[in-house]
Amino acid sequence: MTPAASIVARLPQHGPLAFVRRVGALVRRHAYLLLKSWPRIVSMAYYPTVTMVLWAFLTLYLAPKNDFLRDAPGFFIGAVLLWDILFRGQLGVSLTFIEEMYSRNLGNLFVSPLTLPEFIAGQLTMSVLRTLIGVGGACLFAWLLFRYSIFSLGFPLIAFFVGLLAFGWAIGLAVSGMILRWGLGAEELAWAAIFLIAPVSGVYYPVSVLPGWLQGVAYAMPSAHVFEGMRAVLLDGTFRWDLLRNALLLDLAYLIFGAWSFYAAIRYARKHGLLLQMGE
Amino acid sequence: MPAPHPDDAAIAVTDLRKRFGTVEALRGVSFTVRGGTTTALLGGNGAGKTTTLSILLGVLAPTGGTVHVLGADMRRHRHRVLPRMNFTSPYVDLPKRLTVGENLRVFADLYGVANPRARIAEMADEFELVSLLKAPYGNLSAGQRTRVSVAKALLNGPEVLLLDEPTASLDPDIGDRVRTYLEQYQRRTGCTMLLASHNMGEVERMCDDVIMLRAGQVVDHGAPAELLARYGRVNMEEVFLDVARGRGEVHAGAAAQEVVT
Numbered sequence: 294m295t296p297a298a299s300i301v302a303r304l305p306q307h308g309p310l311a312f313v314r315r316v317g318a319l320v321r322r323h324a325y326l327l328l329k330s331w332p333r334i335v336s337m338a339y340y341p342t343v344t345m346v347l348w349a350f351l352t353l354y355l356a357p358k359n360d361f362l363r364d365a366p367g368f369f370i371g372a373v374l375l376w377d378i379l380f381r382g383q384l385g386v387s388l389t390f391i392e393e394m395y396s397r398n399l400g401n402l403f404v405s406p407l408t409l410p411e412f413i414a415g416q417l418t419m420s421v422l423r424t425l426i427g428v429g430g431a432c433l434f435a436w437l438l439f440r441y442s443i444f445s446l447g448f449p450l451i452a453f454f455v456g457l458l459a460f461g462w463a464i465g466l467a468v469s470g471m472i473l474r475w476g477l478g479a480e481e482l483a484w485a486a487i488f489l490i491a492p493v494s495g496v497y498y499p500v501s502v503l504p505g506w507l508q509g510v511a512y513a514m515p516s517a518h519v520f521e522g523m524r525a526v527l528l529d530g531t532f533r534w535d536l537l538r539n540a541l542l543l544d545l546a547y548l549i550f551g552a553w554s555f556y557a558a559i560r561y562a563r564k565h566g567l568l569l570q571m572g573e
Numbered sequence: 574m575p576a577p578h579p580d581d582a583a584i585a586v587t588d589l590r591k592r593f594g595t596v597e598a599l600r601g602v603s604f605t606v607r608g609g610t611t612t613a614l615l616g617g618n619g620a621g622k623t624t625t626l627s628i629l630l631g632v633l634a635p636t637g638g639t640v641h642v643l644g645a646d647m648r649r650h651r652h653r654v655l656p657r658m659n660f661t662s663p664y665v666d667l668p669k670r671l672t673v674g675e676n677l678r679v680f681a682d683l684y685g686v687a688n689p690r691a692r693i694a695e696m697a698d699e700f701e702l703v704s705l706l707k708a709p710y711g712n713l714s715a716g717q718r719t720r721v722s723v724a725k726a727l728l729n730g731p732e733v734l735l736l737d738e739p740t741a742s743l744d745p746d747i748g749d750r751v752r753t754y755l756e757q758y759q760r761r762t763g764c765t766m767l768l769a770s771h772n773m774g775e776v777e778r779m780c781d782d783v784i785m786l787r788a789g790q791v792v793d794h795g796a797p798a799e800l801l802a803r804y805g806r807v808n809m810e811e812v813f814l815d816v817a818r819g820r821g822e823v824h825a826g827a828a829a830q831e832v833v834t
Contacts, residue, residue, distance in 0.1 A: 301730030306656045396667070396669060403632050404658075563632060563633060
């Protein structure tokens with residue numbers, strides 16, 4: 294009897310190359326979807342761009358009357374663009390997952406050799422791509438319309454990007470887990486969850502303006518440390534390594550929690566038979 | 574049925590149990606599937622066929638019991654054998670906005686097919702999908718989707734193939750061609766197939782063994798010819814009705830009595 298494997302040559306199934314290939318397959322699947330739909334690409338950049346334009350005009354209006362904005366005219370634009378890194382980073386994970394649920398494809402994926410870490414790595418990779426498209430579009434318009442370049446932040450921009458993106462991933466994974474657990478009825482969470490932490494992230498104001506008890510909550514968020522760091526760069530011209538360290542350590546903790554939540558939801562789905570039933 | 578030894582069979586299921594809240598979907602199911610054979614899982618709606626297949630694939634955790642596929646414990650080591658397996662089911666879809674070709678390419682990469690383009694072309698040719706490769710999957714008819722799903726299931730040249738109603742929605746001509754391809758594929762490769770189907774003609778034609786399920790238990794098993802003789806019926810549809818309506822034991826008992834007398 295000829296073994297079945299002999300009629301179709303298969304590439305190695307274990308090791309880093311297999312990991313990259315399977316993650317690449319997931320990215321390919323979502324890239325096919327994105328590249329054939331310009332409205333999808335436009336919609337990714339639309340919201341960040343419109344928000345940026347609003348804050349830019351507000352800055353133009355207030356700057357002549359306000360010393361603070363005269364000294365740091367890119368303050369609000371920089372803040373809104375960084376906030377969108379967090380928001381897009383989270384959406385990139387959650388929407389990639391929702392897309393699989395809508396298309397009732399989870400069953401096919403989870404009976405394939407794709408492992409859970411690979412599935413998560415695929416979501417995170419798509420999150421980076423979606424964030425670059427969404428925020429990149431807004432950055433381009435910020436330069437074209439207002440001559441503001443986010444790259445004027447210099448090296449700290451990379452640190453802020455990493456700090457915010459990782460927090461977005463953590464929230465995105467937790468939200469994906471909740472959607473898996475409670476079904477597409479919980480889809481609204483993908484859009485709304487991030488706004489729960491917006492007031493305590495100190496995006497447009499320092500954490501010090503919050504009531505004392507809320508400052509404690511704020512400093513438990515990596516985003517608050519990143520935005521404090523942004524203000525230090527824009528207003529004082531200094532880069533606060535301590536804030537970056539705090540943000541990254543908190544990111545790590547939240548990422549562990551996000552991944553654990555997602556794993557727990559998958560365990561629940563396996564126990565209750567949700568993986569083959571999920572869909573529109 | 575004696576407890577199967579995992580090493581002797583391509584698929585070995587032992588005392589499989591699954592409870593959903595107060596509902597016992599599987600109540601100690603045990604069976605083996607010999608390598609290179611096709612076995613049917615038969616039973617009415619809610620008998621436990623899809624639950625059994627889901628546990629075999631590792632997407633549903635059993636409450637108790639063990640499942641071994643190609644010698645690997647599916648609870649602990651399923652990723653060792655998943656590249657050597659595949660499945661198709663009308664209850665699982667592919668992304669609708671991707672074309673047929675794109676969908677097959679994604680799954681070829683997931684399964685690590687060495688030459689994906691050639692293999693996709695081969696599958697497209699086999700299942701008359703060449704003209705559909707550039708069509709969005711969502712635009713296809715139910716029968717065309719079923720063919721794509723079967724092509725996807727064969728992309729990686731599986732050694733174990735789980736088929737949940739593989740010819741549902743196909744017209745008799747295409748259904749016959751799919752069955753013929755599966756039979757030829759098995760002869761060529763020695764693939765082990767486990768088939769859940771409501772098409773009794775398909776079962777009689779393709780299957781070496783039949784496992785009859787009712788209310789989460791194996792109530793009978795044997796080759797189609799043996800079952801026909803045991804129940805005194807002329808086709809598997811009548812056997813199925815006997816089992817589904819709880820008349821199986823009567824006929825089996827009568828058959829045993831005839832043998833005794």
